[in-house]
Amino acid sequence: MNRLFALWGTTVGKKVAMAATGIILILFLVSHMISNVLIFRNPEHLDSYAAWLRSLGPALWIARGGLLAAVVVHVIAAYQLTLLARRARPVAYARHEYQVATYASRTMRWGGLLLLVFIIFHILHFTTGTFHPDFRPGEVGRNVVIGFQVTPVAVFYVVVMLFLGLHLSHGIWSAFQTFGLNHPSYNRSRRLLAWGLAILVAGGLATIPAAAILGYLK
Amino acid sequence: MMRLTLRVWRQPGPDARGEFRTYIANGVSEHMSFLEMLDVVNEDLLVRGDEPIAFDHDCREGICGSCALMINGLPHGPKRATTACQLHMRSFRDGDTITVEPWRARAFPVLRDLIVDRSAFDRIIASGGFVSAPTGSAQDANAILVSKDRSDLAMDAAACIGCGACVAACPNGSAILFTSAKVAHLGLLPQGQPERDRRVLGMVRQMDLEEFGGCTLFEECEAACPKEISVENIARMNRDVLRATLRDRGQVPVEVAGG
Ligand code: HEM
Ligand code: FES
Numbered sequence: 001m002n003r004l005f006a007l008w009g010t011t012v013g014k015k016v017a018m019a020a021t022g023i024i025l026i027l028f029l030v031s032h033m034i035s036n037v038l039i040f041r042n043p044e045h046l047d048s049y050a051a052w053l054r055s056l057g058p059a060l061w062i063a064r065g066g067l068l069a070a071v072v073v074h075v076i077a078a079y080q081l082t083l084l085a086r087r088a089r090p091v092a093y094a095r096h097e098y099q100v101a102t103y104a105s106r107t108m109r110w111g112g113l114l115l116l117v118f119i120i121f122h123i124l125h126f127t128t129g130t131f132h133p134d135f136r137p138g139e140v141g142r143n144v145v146i147g148f149q150v151t152p153v154a155v156f157y158v159v160v161m162l163f164l165g166l167h168l169s170h171g172i173w174s175a176f177q178t179f180g181l182n183h184p185s186y187n188r189s190r191r192l193l194a195w196g197l198a199i200l201v202a203g204g205l206a207t208i209p210a211a212a213i214l215g216y217l218k
Numbered sequence: 219m220m221r222l223t224l225r226v227w228r229q230p231g232p233d234a235r236g237e238f239r240t241y242i243a244n245g246v247s248e249h250m251s252f253l254e255m256l257d258v259v260n261e262d263l264l265v266r267g268d269e270p271i272a273f274d275h276d277c278r279e280g281i282c283g284s285c286a287l288m289i290n291g292l293p294h295g296p297k298r299a300t301t302a303c304q305l306h307m308r309s310f311r312d313g314d315t316i317t318v319e320p321w322r323a324r325a326f327p328v329l330r331d332l333i334v335d336r337s338a339f340d341r342i343i344a345s346g347g348f349v350s351a352p353t354g355s356a357q358d359a360n361a362i363l364v365s366k367d368r369s370d371l372a373m374d375a376a377a378c379i380g381c382g383a384c385v386a387a388c389p390n391g392s393a394i395l396f397t398s399a400k401v402a403h404l405g406l407l408p409q410g411q412p413e414r415d416r417r418v419l420g421m422v423r424q425m426d427l428e429e430f431g432g433c434t435l436f437e438e439c440e441a442a443c444p445k446e447i448s449v450e451n452i453a454r455m456n457r458d459v460l461r462a463t464l465r466d467r468g469q470v471p472v473e474v475a476g477g
Binding site: 003004006009010011013014015081088089091092093094095096097099100105106108173176177178179182183 | 290292391422426429431433438440457459
């Protein structure tokens, strides 16, 4: 345990924590995406999937606790590293040009903050129903269809998925580096995996609100 | 001959307030280096009884790493793999306005005008500690074999001149490229193995103590590096940190290391 805390005490270790929790969240997102697009077969499909999840009982709560812990660690590390970066350059340049930094890498912080706001909103929207116009517990498919009839909300979801895609495209690429994996022999595949997973997860999830906006989900 | 407008950061001392001042550089030859151009401007200032612009320089051949200048928002100016002293004025055009600033980092306080104190780098190196070496009669030259691949990688890392361009370019003000190059050039060689774990933990710890930022993998450091040090070294160092953390038996406090 001591050595884990010592690791966490370094900037390198905080990135290791971010990469590890990021991977946990990505695994969740992959399963979340696959189960959610089942709505296109028929909305009741989601109901039975949700019922199955709830039948798991304690296992579901352990999974939820794990995901919550992953988000909390990820956000704390993000916050601390952001403060450290700010602190490291107290006087800004009059002129500072980027040469190679990608848009995705430069939006990790604001994009991450957007994701945090989204995660909270999303739970209040579809899990507790607080922000839902007509929430019925257990009728998951119906709740999603009705929730997305509110166009501004559906647009918000699509925009957030765009930023999720950017976050993942750089995050996955960067997580390899954090774990010490950077070699010319596989860097092309590494780039492909980062973009492939990003597009698959974010694109897949975005199809649902996008379909609602276009009138295909009723 | 070119005529340039320079916006230069002037700051009389470490705690003094600084500001940009504008100077006109006349009769600049495209064959001059950037530092020679500043020399000409300074001669002019001296004649007029003004304080010359203070800037750091030593070798003027791209090997000492002293000439730390942020030129138009890029460390060492617009040319890749080139220090400011090796940058020729033909990289600019007649009539250009050029902004010249010191490196900006908490760990690199400005001493005067464009000169910053980079001794934080020296402390990072020192915190790597000693390398044990056999003494007594000299061993055979080829007693320790090193593969060509390894020695090339170690040489690439050892090309770091410690100029600080990586820190200057990094949006986080991170010194991780520098530190990783120093960790790699010994870590890749057999001679660097005995203290490898302790060295990487000590240097990373010092890097953080100096209040450099963390790495987001913008890769701006690699693009700015006059010696083209690769961010692969950062991955190598991250791997070393993980391995050292796993292998650590807590017997040798990191603080013991010190050169
Ligand atoms: C939706 C779930 C999320 C996933 C799957 C995810 C994934 C990742 C991954 C894999 C990384 C790369 C770590 C590395 O470079 O080693 C990362 C970095 C980052 N994440 Fe997330 N993240 C998520 C949510 C968030 C949230 C909610 C925030 C902030 C409030 C955030 C902020 C950041 C920041 C700032 C970085 C860059 C840190 C740095 O390199 O300085 N992320 N994320
Ligand atoms: S003066 Fe030595 S590297 Fe430029």
